[in-house]
Amino acid sequence: MRQTGFMIGSSVVVRTRSWIVLCLGFLTVGAPAAYAADCPGHPDALGTSRTLVVDPREHPRIGTMQYRETLPLKDHEVVLTFDDGPLPKYSNQVLKMLDDECIKATFFIIGQQAKANPEGVRKLVAAGHTVGTHSMSHPLTFDRMPVEKYEPEINGGIEWTSAAMTDPSKLAPFFRIPGLMRAEGVENYLISRGIQVWSADFPADDWRHVSSDRVYQLAIQRLEAKGKGILLLHDIQARTVAALPKIIRDLKARGYRIVHVVPATPDRPATPTTPVEWLLHPPTETTPIARWPAVPNFVFTETRTLPAPALADLNAQTEHQPLLPRRTKGQTDIASTLPVPGHDLFSIPEGSVEVLLSTTLSRRAATRMAMAAETPRAGKDKAAKGKAVKPHAARTARAAPVTPKHAAQAKPRPTRVATSVKKRA
Numbered sequence: 055m056r057q058t059g060f061m062i063g064s065s066v067v068v069r070t071r072s073w074i075v076l077c078l079g080f081l082t083v084g085a086p087a088a089y090a091a092d093c094p095g096h097p098d099a100l101g102t103s104r105t106l107v108v109d110p111r112e113h114p115r116i117g118t119m120q121y122r123e124t125l126p127l128k129d130h131e132v133v134l135t136f137d138d139g140p141l142p143k144y145s146n147q148v149l150k151m152l153d154d155e156c157i158k159a160t161f162f163i164i165g166q167q168a169k170a171n172p173e174g175v176r177k178l179v180a181a182g183h184t185v186g187t188h189s190m191s192h193p194l195t196f197d198r199m200p201v202e203k204y205e206p207e208i209n210g211g212i213e214w215t216s217a218a219m220t221d222p223s224k225l226a227p228f229f230r231i232p233g234l235m236r237a238e239g240v241e242n243y244l245i246s247r248g249i250q251v252w253s254a255d256f257p258a259d260d261w262r263h264v265s266s267d268r269v270y271q272l273a274i275q276r277l278e279a280k281g282k283g284i285l286l287l288h289d290i291q292a293r294t295v296a297a298l299p300k301i302i303r304d305l306k307a308r309g310y311r312i313v314h315v316v317p318a319t320p321d322r323p324a325t326p327t328t329p330v331e332w333l334l335h336p337p338t339e340t341t342p343i344a345r346w347p348a349v350p351n352f353v354f355t356e357t358r359t360l361p362a363p364a365l366a367d368l369n370a371q372t373e374h375q376p377l378l379p380r381r382t383k384g385q386t387d388i389a390s391t392l393p394v395p396g397h398d399l400f401s402i403p404e405g406s407v408e409v410l411l412s413t414t415l416s417r418r419a420a421t422r423m424a425m426a427a428e429t430p431r432a433g434k435d436k437a438a439k440g441k442a443v444k445p446h447a448a449r450t451a452r453a454a455p456v457t458p459k460h461a462a463q464a465k466p467r468p469t470r471v472a473t474s475v476k477k478r479a
């Protein structure tokens with residue numbers, strides 16, 4: 055029902071440079087020095103280098119914190135995103151800073167915030183920012199919600215945000231799951247409605263109890279680690295408001311360029327891209343990926359099992375300084391000629407049968423054997439009848455040669471044990 059409601063009208067105001075970049079697509083090479091000139095009254099502004107038009111149906115899940123794909127950004131390109139607003143006290147300050155720098159960002163609105171502050175939503179649209187949604191009440195349980203719960207959460211956010219807009223078609227079909235608590239069912243529901251699921255490439259932890267300096271440091275450090283990407287911020291935090299000027303100043307000093315993302319419409323086709331452009335670099339240890347619920351499988355489906363290197367491979371190139379000691383001919387022969395152990399190897403020397411029996415058979419049987427050991431003749435008769443003894447005797451006959459020493463040690467022992475068994479019995 056909202057399908058058409060998501061479309062941003064073709065009448066959207068796009069600044070001259072962005073429009074040129076948009077029309078020429080990837081053929082246009084950015085010229086950073088010129089962006090500020092597009093920002094009247096702010097010659098030192100960071101500006102927005104280009105507008106990227108994306109088709110949610112072609113790339114339904116983006117953001118390497120959780121997904122395989124992310125926006126097709128070039129090196130040193132950044133997309134700023136702000137969640138959880140609008141909250142006048144802080145959102146207005148963020149809006150002013152972005153305006154002063156001629157930066158276009160993407161805002162993920164909470165339905166209840168839009169309901170309480172519809173004017174804040176209208177300001178974002180009027181300033182030319184992209185506006186998506188972020189649920190009705192921001193529950194952090196999307197990963198375990200039944201459809202009856204997440205459907206009204208998603209739709210409530212969409213309805214109240216679009217209701218706040220003068221032109222509801224300005225609402226972008228972009229959704230960020232609260233807390234990034236992704237779930238397959240939620241994603242499939244969003245995708246079935248043509249809504250793009252936005253994760254991020256890196257956060258700056260501005261919702262935690264950290265200083266604004268820390269927010270600034272994390273934003274830059276994590277961006278530097280990836281070289282480009284979607285930065286997740288919150289326009290409802292004082293520390294974000296305090297950190298933003300420093301982040302913007304540093305982005306400019308380090309040569310980063312801001313990219314504005316808008317959804318494709320029938321009048322505005324997606325920016326031409328190749329599939330590989332939607333892949334960022336593989337995750338590194340410097341990025342905080344592990345603590346977010348990730349999509350299973352995508353990393354592992356491409357994993358190939360490499361053959362284990364042979365010892366010979368390691369030594370092949372190291373004639374003078376071998377990594378590992380070379381095997382001698384003798385060692386090689388041993389390794390290759392050792393036979394599989396036969397049953398005989400585990401046979402017990404004849405004299406030690408009672409030791410084994412005393413632990414593995416019943417005490418009664420052990421006693422019987424002990425008595426047999428003390429009266430050789432009777433024992434012989436019993437051994438001939440006893441089921442447990444018979445196979446053992448046969449095995450012993452085939453046993454590997456026992457050295458005289460072992461045989462000598464083995465002989466008296468059973469007698470001692472047998473005696474003690476007899477006494478205890």
Ligand SMILES: [Zn+2]
Nearest residue numbers: 137138232233
């Ligand atoms: Zn949020």
